[in-house]
Amino acid sequence: AQKVTQAQTEISVVEKEDVTLDCVYETRDTTYYLFWYKQPPSGELVFLIRRNSFDEQNEISGRYSWNFQKSTSSFNFTITASQVVDSAVYFCALGPRGSTLGRLYFGRGTQLTVWP
């Protein structure tokens, strides 16, 4: 079965706080891809990052960082020094390589609210 679990439904922080969004996935595929998307209030999903299962290096992009741990099937996302503009719903998604390279399996999302 392919499944993504984002246990945190809502998170509220005050501006400049660091925040980590959790993502746990399940797949039997040995090769797969993981993604994070942001959905701001305007509604359009914005691609943030793609990682493949062979690359466990953590990645940093500005205030964003991602921690991929295959041993715990987790792909967590940290925003450092959060800003009001980070307020959005964040989705983690799984793309199993063993399927038709088509569908993504999304989690239910985490609503992040950053207060000024």
Place this chain on the structure above:
Amino acid sequence: DTGVSQNPRHKITKRGQNVTFRCDPISEHNRLYWYRQTLGQGPEFLTYFQNEAQLEKSRLLSDRFSAERPKGSFSTLEIQRTEQGDSAMYLCASSSGTEKNYNEQFFGPGTRLTVL
């Protein structure tokens, strides 16, 4: 604008009517996906095209739903005899890639369907 476009952005219809949505992908992308998103949920996969070939359909895609991509460019999603349960945001995404890679999907703004 070179992003994914969808029309219409909003559609209100009465139960039992047919509706059709259009998606124009990023021009160089050979893959096109349809997803459905209901309130508080992540996008759920509906179907996927590689060029003009429909390669995968979800069980969510009942026989009232049909999707086409006749020339491998734009795509249409038709819902016949709409039901109130069809009310959702219908998202289109596109990506490039071959059988050996799995590139990120870029999403359009969605068509919000309300069935009265």
